[in-house]
């Protein structure tokens with residue numbers, strides 16, 4: 034048998050260059066998914082929408098995914114590979130983002146109803162692209178890093194997405210110059226930029242495939258593909274069911290919260306949407322103004338996870354305890370939402386946000402590698418696609434539900450709120466998220482029990498098999 038020749042992925046420099054190129058796609062798509070949170074106040078005053086309609090706009094990214102578009106993405110990825118799937122979903126995401134941007138400029142009509150309809154249609158299309166791109170980029174990361182620094186590469190890949198969320202949330206008001214449409218157009222152009230970089234990546238992908246195929250002919254290991262029919266096996270796997278439900282409960286209390294957090298901070302704690310003029314302020318005053326700005330403070334949550342997710346990831350790798358850490362993350366989530374809803378202390382509010390940030394780093398760091406211990410490798414693609422699909426059911430409900438509940442519980446004061454005479458009371462909508470935290474703890478304990486029964490090895494370090 035001939036010796037296996039070195040391929041492009043055996044070069045660390047090329048591997049990491051590829052990671053940066055494909056992660057820019059995550060940066061752009063996460064930005065577009067989350068940037069509207071910093072614009073809620075502006076969207077309400079400029080587009081004349083209420084909280085429930087804002088909720089519908091942000092929730093629309095999940096609608097097509099709720100009925101299985103991520104699974105379709107998974108099938109296309111399996112059947113036609115990274116290149117075809119990446120191009121198809123890159124076009125879908127770019128088209129969706131462009132329609133949303135055009136709608137905000139009034140291209141399809143400038144009455145609020147028409148704008149909203151086209152914004153939702155655009156975001157629905159974008160949402161199909163977003164989730165499938167997340168699966169495609171993750172799969173591409175596995176292709177290049179399997180056998181190398183896979184966990185670190187995955188953490189860095191998600192970190193690019195979190196940067197997108199953080200910067201999009203924190204700076205969209207300034208980027209738009211105090212208007213919605215330019216901020217949406219900028220966010221849409223980031224997706225186009227990420228897509229162009231992904232097209233450039235395809236040169237590396239084609240070369241790697243040629244080299245791998247040549248090695249296969251010379252006796253290298255054949256790759257195992259996962260099949261859609263394996264879905265039935267997943268549906269009967271107790272551990273997979275618990276971790277999927279935990280994923281829905283946990284993320285429903287985090288991603289939707291982040292979309293409303295700037296508005297919560299403005300309405301509950303008197304934070305600002307727009308930074309005052311900082312030029313004549315002392316350094317302390319500047320810091321004070323930034324820490325009193327809703328979008329900037331919210332942006333710190335995903336920013337903090339960029340540092341902490343890889344740290345927690347390496348703790349999980351070295352010490353294990355993934356299920357226990359998910360339980361801890363769920364407790365922190367409850368603390369966060371209780372302190373942000375029931376109390377009126379700004380200090381406790383900051384503590385709540387820090388606690389949420391730690392949970393947001395801890396649970397994903399423990400959850401995503403755990404899936405790989407529960408599910409066989411050739412079913413991982415199907416597993417992640419199914420988890421994202423079910424996750425979207427929860428996200429769709431809560432993205433919209435928080436806004437709708439906000440309007441409902443404040444229904445007597447809506448006119449005064451619109452006139453700027455009163456503020457929204459966020460107590461009940463945020464308390465609802467505590468229920469997600471309680472369900473998360475229950476599911477994390479069930480997962481721990483299933484781990485003991487089925488010996489998945491969730492509490493063991495990476496690479497150690499349960500006996």
Ligand SMILES: C[C@H](NC(=O)[C@@H](N)CCCCN)C(=O)O
Nearest residue numbers: 063066067164167191397421424
């Ligand atoms: C890795 C994980 N990704 C998801 O949950 C995806 N469904 C993408 C969601 C994008 C939301 N901004 C994560 O981001 O933790």
